[in-house]
Amino acid sequence: EKQRELQKITAELESAKKELIKLEARQEAQGSKNRAIEALKRSGIRGIHGALGELIKVVDEKYLTAVDVALGSHFDNLVVEDDKVAEEAIKFLKRNKLGRLTFLPLNKIKPRKAPSVGGGIPAIELVEYNPRYENAVSFALGDTLVVEDMNEARRIGIGKARMVTLGGELLERSGAIVGGHYRPRQRISIGNIEEVRAKVQALETQKE
């Protein structure tokens, strides 16, 4: 009876340990940008504001997918006060082998604007942000129109403006097209890791 209980706990522990290895490896692969950003925030370098995606709030949930897709890799761009801060931060990353980031210096980053094309909603009207970050937000979203679907995009004219559909297709003015199976960004994975870590510790205590 006690033997069976011990076998059960051992099996559960083994399974939880494997899960933890997997989650840590995935976090390592996906989270290197997050780690670099957190390290820079703790570095003492002044003028580091935050990842663009965390400085923006989407007002209406209906547009969450469209704005997320429109942000694309700019979500993880790090907004900094000026280009001197960016250079100092790059040196820090190199010294500490912390990977690479894209920096948006507020004194240098050029805002963008969508052309008037008689349709779509400017993406920048669908988000809230501190006005001090206007240049950076406008750089990432200012040229983007949110449209209902591909049909509306075609009516407006593909190539006339950068357009994103509610379903998450993105049509760049360059002619590039982004699409496929949309998966929201996994921001909750860190919570999962902590839970599994706690479970491993509890099972190890129970086994003794």
Add this chain to the structure above:
Amino acid sequence: EKQRELQKITAELESAKKELIKLEARQEAQGSKNRAIEALKRSGIRGIHGALGELIKVVDEKYLTAVDVALGSHFDNLVVEDDKVAEEAIKFLKRNKLGRLTFLPLNKIKPRKAPSVGGGIPAIELVEYNPRYENAVSFALGDTLVVEDMNEARRIGIGKARMVTLGGELLERSGAIVGGHYRPRQRISIGNIEEVRAKVQALETQKE
């Protein structure tokens, strides 16, 4: 003696299994684009050419870092014959829940050109590619100049052109700056996984 040998093999097997879990999780996180591209190539959809990064060859190793950095996320963009192929491919990805890709339709993608600024080497002169992909390569690299270092970039004038240094700093015309600790793309990780997988199998056989 035999008991000690068995313990040794068991410990090695445990370690190799953990390594395999980690590598598979990392590959899963990093390789979803590769998996989507491979699936599309096998899908039977005509007009799918390949990831931009695999259609380009860097002639002189001295420029490998600079070109890699200049390509950025365009490395994994999928070159396709036209926008109809891109739409068909997007439907395929959605149906099979295979994630998202950026498509470069050869009939729509707009080539880019670097301004004359009296310095730097056009990145597009440093690569070889099949001329049929000219539009796509020019879209990704056509506006980029390769410079020696940040000093040369400043001499030319930051913001005057898109510039990448031999050491891997990237200065976008938009004012964005990309930099940090450069790590070449891990194209060999799949080889590593197969090796560890083979090791696990060998150790399991040995243990019996």
